[in-house]
Amino acid sequence: MLGGVFFLTWLTSSAQPGKIAWDNTFDKNWPEGFEHVTIPSSADGKLQDAVFYQSPSRQPQPLIVSLHTWSGDFRQEDPLAKEVLLRGWNYIHPDFRGPNFGPEACGSDLVISDIADAIRFAVDHATVDREEVHLIGVSGGGYAALLAYLQVDYPVKSFSAWAAVADLERWYWECRGRQLVYASHLEKITGNGSGFEAAEARKRSPVAMDGKINREKASLHIYTGIHDGYTGSVPISHSLRMYNKVAAYLVPGDENVLVSDSVICALVTRRINPFPTEEKRIGDRLVHFQRQLKGLSLDIFEGGHEMIVPQALALLPVEGKSFHGKINVLTIGDSNGAFEFGWPAQLRKLLPFSTVVNFSFAGNTIGFDNLGQAQLNTLKNIEGYLEEALAKLDSNQTFDYLFLGLGTNDTKRIFADRQQEVAPNLALLIQKINRYFEHKRLQKPALCLILPPPLDERKADVEKYGGADKRIRQNNLRFQQVANSSQTGFLDIYSLFKATISDQTTDGVHLTEAAQFKIAEQIVNYLNARQK
Numbered sequence: 001m002l003g004g005v006f007f008l009t010w011l012t013s014s015a016q017p018g019k020i021a022w023d024n025t026f027d028k029n030w031p032e033g034f035e036h037v038t039i040p041s042s043a044d045g046k047l048q049d050a051v052f053y054q055s056p057s058r059q060p061q062p063l064i065v066s067l068h069t070w071s072g073d074f075r076q077e078d079p080l081a082k083e084v085l086l087r088g089w090n091y092i093h094p095d096f097r098g099p100n101f102g103p104e105a106c107g108s109d110l111v112i113s114d115i116a117d118a119i120r121f122a123v124d125h126a127t128v129d130r131e132e133v134h135l136i137g138v139s140g141g142g143y144a145a146l147l148a149y150l151q152v153d154y155p156v157k158s159f160s161a162w163a164a165v166a167d168l169e170r171w172y173w174e175c176r177g178r179q180l181v182y183a184s185h186l187e188k189i190t191g192n193g194s195g196f197e198a199a200e201a202r203k204r205s206p207v208a209m210d211g212k213i214n215r216e217k218a219s220l221h222i223y224t225g226i227h228d229g230y231t232g233s234v235p236i237s238h239s240l241r242m243y244n245k246v247a248a249y250l251v252p253g254d255e256n257v258l259v260s261d262s263v264i265c266a267l268v269t270r271r272i273n274p275f276p277t278e279e280k281r282i283g284d285r286l287v288h289f290q291r292q293l294k295g296l297s298l299d300i301f302e303g304g305h306e307m308i309v310p311q312a313l314a315l316l317p318v319e320g321k322s323f324h325g326k327i328n329v330l331t332i333g334d335s336n337g338a339f340e341f342g343w344p345a346q347l348r349k350l351l352p353f354s355t356v357v358n359f360s361f362a363g364n365t366i367g368f369d370n371l372g373q374a375q376l377n378t379l380k381n382i383e384g385y386l387e388e389a390l391a392k393l394d395s396n397q398t399f400d401y402l403f404l405g406l407g408t409n410d411t412k413r414i415f416a417d418r419q420q421e422v423a424p425n426l427a428l429l430i431q432k433i434n435r436y437f438e439h440k441r442l443q444k445p446a447l448c449l450i451l452p453p454p455l456d457e458r459k460a461d462v463e464k465y466g467g468a469d470k471r472i473r474q475n476n477l478r479f480q481q482v483a484n485s486s487q488t489g490f491l492d493i494y495s496l497f498k499a500t501i502s503d504q505t506t507d508g509v510h511l512t513e514a515a516q517f518k519i520a521e522q523i524v525n526y527l528n529a530r531q532k
Contacts, residue, residue, distance in 0.1 A: 029077050030051060030077070030078075030081060031081055031082055031085050033053055033085065034051050034052070034053045034081060034091070035051070035052050035053070036049065036050075036051060036052075037049075037050050037051075037052045037121070037125075038050075039094070039114075039117050039118060039121045040117075041110070041113060041114060041117060042113055042116075042117050043109065043110050043113035043114075044110065048094060048095050048096070048114050048117060048118065049073075049074045049075075049094075049095040050074050050092050050093055050094040050095060050118055050121070051074055051075070051078075051081075051091075051092070051093040052091070052092050052093075052121075052122065052125070052126075053081070053084060053085070053090065053091040053092075054090060054125065054126040054127070055088050055089055055090045055126060055127060056088060057088050057127065058127065059127070060127050060128060060129035060130075060132075061087075061088060061089045061090055061126075061127060061128065061129055061132075062087075062089045062090065062128075062129055062132035062133070062134060062316075062318050062321070063089070063090040063091070063092070063119070063122050063123065063126070063128045063129070063132065063133045063134070064080065064084050064089055064090065064091045064092075064134055064136065064313070064316075065092055065094070065115070065118065065119055065122070065133065065134065065135040065136070065156070066078050066080050066081075066091065066092070066093045066136055066137065066141070067093075067094070067096070067115070067135065067136070067137030067140075067141035067142075067144040067145055067148075068093065068094075068095070068096075068137075068140070068141055069137075069138060069139040069140040069141050070099065070100050070139055070140025070143070070165075070182065070185070071099045071100070071101075071140070071185075072099060072140070072141075073095050073098040073099055074093055074094060074095035074098075076093075078093055079309045079310070080136070080309065080312060080313060081093075082310075083309070083310050083312075083313045083349075084313070086346075086513070086514055086517040087313070087321070087517070090122055090126040090127070090128050091122075092118050092119070092121070092122040094114060094115060094117075094118035095114070096110075096111045096114040096115050096118070096144065097110055097111050097114060100140055100185055100189060101185055101188060101189070102188050102189060102192075103188075103189055103190075103192055105189070106168075106185075106186075106189045106204055107143070107144075107147050107168075107203075107204030107205070107206075108204070111144065111147065112147060112148070112151045112152055115135075115144065115147075115148050115152055116152050116153060116154050119133060119135075119152070119154050119156070120154070130155070131157065131319070132157055132318055132319065133154070133155070133156045133157055134156070134157055134158045134159075134160070134316045134317075134318065135148055135149075135152075135156050135158070135159045135160070136159075136160040136162075136312065136313075136316070137160070137161060137162065137164075138162035138163050138164075138306065138307040139162070139163050139164070139165075139233075139234070139305060140165070141162075142161035142162045142163050142164025142165070143161070143164050143165040143166070143206070145159050145160060145161040145164065146159075146161050146164050146166060146206035146220075146242060147206055147209075149161075149206075149215065149218075149220050149246075150206055150209050151209070155217065155218070156218055157217070157218055157219070157317065158218060158219045158220075158221060158316055158317050159218065159219070159220045159221070160221045160223070160312070160315065160316065161220070161221070161222050161223070161239075161242075162223045162224070162306070162307040162308075162312070163223070163224055163225065163228055163232065163234055163239075163305045163306060163307070164206075164222065164224070164234070164238060164239060164242070165234050165238055166205065166206050166207040166238040166239065166241055166242040166245075167205045167206075167207045167208065167238055167241065168186060168189075168190070168201035168202070168204055168205045169198050169201040169202055169205060169208075170237075170238075171186070171234065171238070172186045172187075172196055172198075172201060174229070174235060175233070178233075180233055182233065183196075186201060189201075189204070190204075206242060206245075207238070207241050207242050207245050215295060216295075218295065219295045219296065219297070219317060220246055220295065220296050220297075221296075221297045221299075221315065222239045222242060222243055222296075222297065222298045222299070223239075223282075223298075223299050223300075223301065223307070223308070224236045224238075224239040224299075224300055224301075225300075225301055225302070225303030225304040225305060225306055226267065226271050226272070226288050226289075226300050226301065226302060226303070227271055227302075227303065227304045228303075228304050228305045228306075229268070230271065230304075231304040231305065232304040232305020232306070233305055234305060235268060236267060236268060236300060237264060237268055239298065239300070240259050240264045240267070240268075240298070240300075241264075243259060243291060243296065243298040244258045244259055246296050247291075247293055247296060250293055250294070250295060250296055251293060257291075257293060259291060259298075263289075267288070267289055267300060272288060273288035273289045273300075280326065280353065281353065281355075282299065282301055282308050282311055282315070282352050282353065283308055283311045283348070283352060285301040285302045285303055285308060286301065286302040287299050287300065287301050287302075288300050288301065288302065308352075310349045311349055311352040314349055314350045314351070314352045315352050320525070320528065321521075321524070322350075322524075323350065323351055323354075323524050323527050323528055323531075324352070324353055325351075325353065325354065325527070325531065326353045326354055327351070327354045327355075327400040327401060327527075328354065328355045328357070328393055328397060328398065328399045328400050328401075329347065329351065329354060329355065329356045329357070329399065329400065329401045329402075329403065330357050330358075330359070330386075330389050330399045330401070330402045330403070330445065331343075331344040331347065331356060331357070331358045331359065331360060331402075331403045331405065332359045332360060332364075332378060332382075332385060332402070332403070332404050332405070332406065333358075333359075333360035333364065333403075333404070333405035333406060333450070334360060334361065334362065334363065334364040334365070334405065334406055334408055334409055335360075335361075335362035335363065335364075335509075335510060336360075336405065336408070336453070336510060336511050336516065337358065337360025337405050338358075338360040338361055338362050338364075339510070339516070341513040341516055342358075342360060342516050343405065343450070343511075343516045343517075343519040343520050343523075344356060344358040344360060344403075344520075345358075345516075346513075346516050346517045346519070346520035347403075347520040347523055347524075349520070350520050350521070350523075350524050351524070351527075355392075355393065357389045357392050357393075357399075359385045359388075359389060360405070361375075361376065363376045363409055364376050364378055364406060364409060365377055365378060365406065365409045365410045366378055366379060366406045366407055366410050366422060366425045366426050366429060367379040367380075367410070367421065367422070367425030367426075367428070367429065368409070368410055368415055368418070368421075368425075370409050370412070376409075378406060378429060379425055379428060379429050379432070382429060382432050382433060382436070383432070383436055386433065386436050386437075390440075390442075398437070398442040398443050398445065399445040400445055400446065401445050401446050401447075401448065401527070402433065402445040402446070402447050402448070403448050403449075403450055403523060404429075404447065404448070404449050404450060405449075405450035405452075405519075406426075406452075407422070407426070407451070407452040407472065407475060407476075407479065408452045408453075408455070408468070408472065408509065410422045410425075410475070411452075411455075411465070411468040411471035411472050411475065412464055412465060412468065413463065413464060413465065413466050413467065413468070414464075416467065416471065419471055419474070419475065422475050422478070423475060423478035423479060423481070423482055426449075426479060426482050427482045427485075427486065430447060430482070430486045430488055431486075433447065434447075446489065446530070447486075447488040447489065448488065448489035448490060448491060448523075448526060449479055449482075449483050449488060449489070449490040449491070450490075450491050450493055450519065450523075451476045451479055451480075451490055451491060451492050451493050451494050452472045452475070452476065452493070452494065453472075453493045453494055453496075453497050453501070453504070453511060453515075453519075454469055454472065454473075454494055454497050454498045454501040455468045455469040455472055455501075455508055455509055456469075456501045456502055456505055456508040456509075457469050457508065458502070458508065459502075459505065459506070459507055459508030459509075460507065460508030460509050461507075461508070461509075465508070465509060472494065473494065476492070476494050480492075489526065491519075491522050491523065491526060493519055493522070496518065496522065497511075497515060497518075
């Protein structure tokens, strides 16, 4: 156990369902393994609280520094924690003087010092890839992310500010006009209870700071929902003005890189982009407006005062772990792909700018009528799948990739005497897919097989699956031959999980969410390799 580290009961309580509220200060539920730590302040010696997670990997892993919201503190539930856990990364959620209710908090020198102290603590106490430190926050955490970009003296690789406040003076009057409680907070912060002090507010405002933007190897990413300020508490003008401040520093003297006042006015008042160009999405959210420079980006998306989760971590520029291309992907699979947390759903998280259409069904096979049902025979239904899938895209689009994750149900005991048919069925299925796109005169997607994972015979239903793991292993060898002869890619998931399959499944057949995520990561690796 680390010195100064202790467990609190609320860190291991079960998560409660419900919509994320980005200034909800009452939810304090954390996944198992996340610890409460205390960090001595380098500024005044006080102990800073934080929630900390160490990657179990022996290899250096990225560090995520997640900043709490305006009225929150280090205990505030963070939906990014689950995503960090799936990835096996390092994580710290510092307190940095707690809620923004007084002068010690909200952009003070102590806040900046506390954030830097938290980063150093995590780097010193975990196996951290020091080239992959990423800082992220939403709402008041987005405000703190902007402050950190300007002031924190540590080589952070990326700063992501969602729904961020940039100008405290303007925000005070905006909150007064909307009768929001944050106006009273700002009076306590800037006037120490004696009223609002504009000069002190400007001193703590990122948009007005004279901080040195010395981030040659770092990037700042600003995100805001276009309806924020109407349905939320922070107008999008804050993000737009902050983008212009940094853009003017990065490209001095070039007004073309700035967002003009007329465009800002149109975006704020119309709540839609009056000058649309190419359509882009983050997850399922339309991006109304985007600007990008080296080391700086701005995305205004369909939404309000929020962070887009679970895509937020996938947007970070983590070397080899992210894919920011815009592609169309079709996935076809069985129950492992049909689960709400199945590998296609995980893939959708990891491809934030792409479209993933999933046709996975429990019981689906390559070429058998499972349970006597023809609708569970992909070979019989593939044309319908493809027709319906293409209808989900724009009329002039096709799929760039098609991932097939089938074969486990073809090895059930009821089909044990028909295993010689499975590989030929797969070859015929690939032929049908290629012929369909040729007939439609569409570019064929790049095909990739997800080889069936191992089956844990000790846990699986013997009546249904007895001996299936051996059949899977034998078929996978034949599947690789089919893939090679048809110029189809494949991912060997069987070998990936064989040594640890008992930890990857609870019933012997269906994979855990963590295992599903690992499959999606393998697909991202495959895509990145093909893009080189």
